[in-house]
Amino acid sequence: MHDLRGHRAYADGAFRWAAAGAAALVLLILGLIFITITSRSLPVFHQMGLSFFTTSRWSPADALFGALAFIWGTAFTALIALAIAVPISLGMALFMTQVAPPVIKKPLVYLTDLLAGVPSVVFGLWGVLVLSQHFGLGRSFLTAGIILAIMIVPIITSLSREVIETTPPGDKEGALALGATRWEMIGAAVLPHSAGGLVGAVMLGLGRAMGETIAAALVIGSALGQLTLSPLAPGNSMPAVIANEWGEADALHKSALIALAVTLFVITIIVNLAATAIVQRSMRKGQGS
């Protein structure tokens, strides 16, 4: 008996160390990536200073690198994508969980998950051939936004669906018992319960939309210095610039592209931290009521 327990304790310890090691490895890799890319981006900050973030003239020939228009382009396309994807995703998630009979629900869930598995370059090529040429949208912020929306719908939908499904049946039945219609029940029981999780799902979609590279590079238009609110104008985003210009870039130009990567990295971390904070706050509020 004693032997057995000793053995078990040993296994427990080994497991704890292995798990902790794996967790530490993630942090280590993240840290190393951050250190490497930051150090390699220093030459451009040395040259440009903070004007890297505040100007939008990007001219490798003049050794001028201002990223403002690309930062704007990243935000603008991601916002267009969210504006399109959020209502669709929430609608789909609510339909699957509250309205559809199981016969329809199952294939629908399967299809949305399938959509999430389509490689982004396929969406990009479809965007070039169908959206920009066949429908005459050209290459623009809007075209990129639509493609990004299609790409993030599956993620937001499937996360939202899982969050909504955690609504206690008692809450829903209570609302219905009080004479609420299905619509009122969703408004009174389902949405308040899942608000935090839904925001988290949307934020994760936002993170993916901002980081998407190939599809954006293909349809965004690659125009420089576009600080515009017009969705039909061609523009550029940070990952698209990196993908397009990396191959032929020389020393300082490469450093500027790496600086774009650092900027994107930091913004993504901020978005994710904000998402976590919002989710946690709403959960605490949920427990309070």
Next chain:
Amino acid sequence: MTKTTIWASALAVLAFASTPAAFAAGATLNGSGSTLSKPYQETAIEEFKKANKGVTLNYGGGGSGKGRQDLADMVVDFAGSDSPYKEADLAKIKGGDVLYFPILLGPITVSYNVDGVSKLQLSAETIAKIFQRDIKKWNDKAIAADNPGAKLPDLDIVVAHRADGSGTTQNFTEYLNGAAKGVWKLKSGSTVEWPADTQAGQGNGGVAQIVKSTKGAIGYVDLSDAKASGLKYAAVKNQAGKFVEPTTSAASAAGDGIEVKSNLLFSALNAKGDKAYPITCQTWVIVYAKQTDKAKGEALKAYLKFLVKDGQKLLGEIDYAPLPASLQDKAVKQLEKIQVP
């Protein structure tokens, strides 16, 4: 099971021993770089392998800049590049001195899509004004002046250029920088500051696609992609004042008028000669002078010799121009500088 494997490997060894190839079996050469010369590399590799079965050759493309970087980092055995290393990058080359072997000349067309205009002539100044958006209509005075008697429509010009950094952009803008001095303002580089009201496509194929599908479009596309997409292209005014169409023979004529340095570097842009097409670019294969592996070094020398001499006859079929004979001989002679252990 084990016995059969042994027999199989024994047979394989016998098979290798009986091939006529002069090289040790298993010499693998990897290259990357210039996409302009990729069709030639692929055709040449296929032909070269027929006679040299023991050698495995791969050419990955990826762009001239990637090729130069890969060679500098010693991840490939040779790089294809449309331009030489820059001074600033020389210090980063890990494997010592490099040698440049020119392998082909290629015309860059100025392709356009205007109904009813089947012949178009353009001078460097006009091309510069079109691509930097000083001229926005096809019936502009400057275009009319290059095309006496032609009927030009009142149509908006749509400029198409590369979205990705590219050796083609580098050569095209370098040409305008030199030939349209004082007019061209966007400088030269693998990417330049194109005005925002222009369109961008990925690769030569992407630009060709925009030109093909957009009325009034104009873009710079290499000859083989322009032909593959069935585009119309302009005759461009050369140094001698003649309008010359982009053809492989006009690119070869450009090769006759160039000044080649002792390290075989040159620029075929804006070359002298009545028949020379002025926007002609070139590709080099770059290798290390000091090879560290005997089998690889020998195979590399043989492949280079094929590229600069025997393989040159393959170029015409894929719409590139061979090097002038004198340059081929210089390149063959430079092979002696490759040191194999």
